[in-house]
Amino acid sequence: MKKVLWLYEGEDNVPLPQIQAVEEKIGVHVEVRSLGEDFSSENLEQVLILGSSFSWHRERLLEFALQRSINPLQVRFFPWQEVQRIFPTTASKLLEHFLVETLKRRESYPAQVVKLLPERKVLVLPRLEKALQEVFSRFGIPVYSPQPPFLVERDGVNFVLSGESFHEKVGSVVLFPEWQEEPPLRIPMEVEETGRILPLARFRNLLSQKKFREKTVVFVVSPQSHSLKDWEEVFALARDLSRSQKAKIWVLAEEIMVAAPQFERLYRETRSEGALFEKTKISTIVLQPTLDMQGLWVEFETERDRYHQRFRADWVVYVPKRSPLPFGASSWWRGDAPIEVFFDLENPNLPRFSTSLQGVFIASQFDEEYFLELAQTVDTYLTQGKIAVSDCTSVEEEKCVLCLTCLRTCPWKAIEIEGKSKRKRAHINWEQCHLCGICMAFCPASAIGVNSLYPEDFFMITTTGSGEK
Amino acid sequence: MRIASVGCDRQGFPALLRFLETFPEYRMDVTAVPCLGTVHESMMLHILEDGYQLLLLAGCPLDSCFNQKGSEFAFRKAQRVNALLTEAGIPKRVACAFVTADKIGEIKRVLESIVSGQKGEEP
Numbered sequence: 001m002k003k004v005l006w007l008y009e010g011e012d013n014v015p016l017p018q019i020q021a022v023e024e025k026i027g028v029h030v031e032v033r034s035l036g037e038d039f040s041s042e043n044l045e046q047v048l049i050l051g052s053s054f055s056w057h058r059e060r061l062l063e064f065a066l067q068r069s070i071n072p073l074q075v076r077f078f079p080w081q082e083v084q085r086i087f088p089t090t091a092s093k094l095l096e097h098f099l100v101e102t103l104k105r106r107e108s109y110p111a112q113v114v115k116l117l118p119e120r121k122v123l124v125l126p127r128l129e130k131a132l133q134e135v136f137s138r139f140g141i142p143v144y145s146p147q148p149p150f151l152v153e154r155d156g157v158n159f160v161l162s163g164e165s166f167h168e169k170v171g172s173v174v175l176f177p178e179w180q181e182e183p184p185l186r187i188p189m190e191v192e193e194t195g196r197i198l199p200l201a202r203f204r205n206l207l208s209q210k211k212f213r214e215k216t217v218v219f220v221v222s223p224q225s226h227s228l229k230d231w232e233e234v235f236a237l238a239r240d241l242s243r244s245q246k247a248k249i250w251v252l253a254e255e256i257m258v259a260a261p262q263f264e265r266l267y268r269e270t271r272s273e274g275a276l277f278e279k280t281k282i283s284t285i286v287l288q289p290t291l292d293m294q295g296l297w298v299e300f301e302t303e304r305d306r307y308h309q310r311f312r313a314d315w316v317v318y319v320p321k322r323s324p325l326p327f328g329a330s331s332w333w334r335g336d337a338p339i340e341v342f343f344d345l346e347n348p349n350l351p352r353f354s355t356s357l358q359g360v361f362i363a364s365q366f367d368e369e370y371f372l373e374l375a376q377t378v379d380t381y382l383t384q385g386k387i388a389v390s391d392c393t394s395v396e397e398e399k400c401v402l403c404l405t406c407l408r409t410c411p412w413k414a415i416e417i418e419g420k421s422k423r424k425r426a427h428i429n430w431e432q433c434h435l436c437g438i439c440m441a442f443c444p445a446s447a448i449g450v451n452s453l454y455p456e457d458f459f460m461i462t463t464t465g466s467g468e469k
Numbered sequence: 470m471r472i473a474s475v476g477c478d479r480q481g482f483p484a485l486l487r488f489l490e491t492f493p494e495y496r497m498d499v500t501a502v503p504c505l506g507t508v509h510e511s512m513m514l515h516i517l518e519d520g521y522q523l524l525l526l527a528g529c530p531l532d533s534c535f536n537q538k539g540s541e542f543a544f545r546k547a548q549r550v551n552a553l554l555t556e557a558g559i560p561k562r563v564a565c566a567f568v569t570a571d572k573i574g575e576i577k578r579v580l581e582s583i584v585s586g587q588k589g590e591e592p
Contacts, residue, residue, distance in 0.1 A: 411537035438506035
């Protein structure tokens with residue numbers, strides 16, 4: 001008889017009667033244990049976890065499996081405590097459904113969870129500060145910063161540097177790009193002459209000098225501003241100006257950033273003070289000076305309903321577009337997949353300094369505390385490494401038509417094209433793969449398969465009641 | 470009205486569970502996927518064919534999707550499905566909510582707007 005381990009987290013709230021019913025139905029032996037116990041030596045068919053927390057996402061499951069040397073594809077999670085609370089009447093039925101659906105499949109997965117440790121060396125570009133080198137040496141991490149030209153290529157989790165006289169493997173890259181600031185929209189000369197349009201930094205100085213009582217102030221936030229600080233400042237300024245000076249505030253942006261902690265609250269406060277937020281395409285905003293040259297006409301179309309807006313603004317404040325100055329980085333990524341953008345927006349879902357390439361960190365400040373924090377983050381990455389599932393993906397050679405859709409859609413740049421000129425095909429580098437399954441969904445020839453990511457694997461919680469209210 | 474919802478592993482699914490906990494008057498079927506970009510058009514149409522009147526996709530906020538573009542992909546696909554349905558004379562039935570576990574009000578707003586829209590379109 002096959003053995004299934006049932007682990008529970010939190011309180012002793014194990015649905016024993018349901019488990020017994022399923023045992024008889026499917027013919028498996030289910031053993032109930034606490035999450036803290038050791039069970040690594042046992043031969044298991046499936047591990048199920050009964051959780052009480054919302055945060056058992058894929059990465060946490062992989063980590064859990066790795067610590068206990070279990071195949072992660074055998075581990076499944078069911079939020080029992082939550083389901084019990086949300087659907088009290090149907091909870092046991094849902095659990096039974098989940099158990100039957102999970103246990104009736106008897107596939108064995110060849111995949112194994114692997115911990116990948118990058119080389120303990122760091123490449124710093126474009127130039128290395130002495131203070132940073134000292135901070136890294138405190139953590140025992142050697143730092144490189146060779147003179148260009150050289151080539152950087154990815155090799156699994158590592159980066160291979162090759163120049164004329166050296167060949168080095170580093171585990172991580174730290175970038176200090178120099179930013180170039182420019183207005184996000186075209187400013188005609190006559191608009192500039194009014195002196196009523198200015199960047200956020202200059203507007204800050206103006207606050208103490210001018211009065212904004214019942215004036216109209218428009219904030220234009222560039223989609224490439226890439227900074228949570230800018231957003232925080234815009235929210236705070238908009239709130240304070242409309243609260244204390246009764247100014248009319250408009251905030252025009254392509255996407256309003258509310259994902260960071262506290263931003264939702266700030267956004268709500270600003271809205272409740274009377275500030276207007278409007279989504280629009282920044283490049284289509286038209287500015288014209290008024291006749292008395294004391295203000296500007298602002299014209300745009302809202303994204304919501306394509307309504308044409310035109311109003312007079314006393315001040316237009318823009319958050320500048322920040323683009324990195326090239327330092328030869330764009331030319332080093334060779335191969336079939338050019339990595340065009342790695343200066344991503346600050347993503348609250350990712351660790352600090354992280355970019356869309358794992359192992360590449362981006363930094364902007366030059367003070368010791370900041371360096372220390374950066375070095376800690378890099379050190380954590382280099383010591384903890386990366387958890388990956390080996391051979392979890394497969395590309396059917398016969399089906400692959402080399403349309404390069406996967407190459408374009410993979411957010412982690414894990415897809416490479418391999419083979420000789422006429423027999424090329426996509427290949428998924430499992431060391432970079434995050435198992436998000438986007439390539440699988442996009443592949444028009446359905447040539448990509450990811451173990452444990454087929455639609456029947458997604459478990460479904462079904463409510464029996466109907467009606468939206 | 471029968472509502473199906475698909476949430477991403479990272480933000481959408483926890484948010485949906487928390488939403489159902491906070492607003493027990495709403496009833497919907499919830500499915501978890503690793504990333505919202507995984508949901509393709511055929512899957513959406515399949516769900517709608519199963520008899521659901523509304524499909525809600527809940528994912529990370531657009532600018533902070535864990536897989537960078539998953540939510541964006543889902544949004545575009547939902548728009549394509551809605552356009553298809555409109556061509557066939559059916560009101561739009563796929564809605565997207567970009568949420569975090571702390572920001573569940575968005576789900577309610579999206580649900581209410583689409584439900585009121587559908588009611589308005591009925592003769």
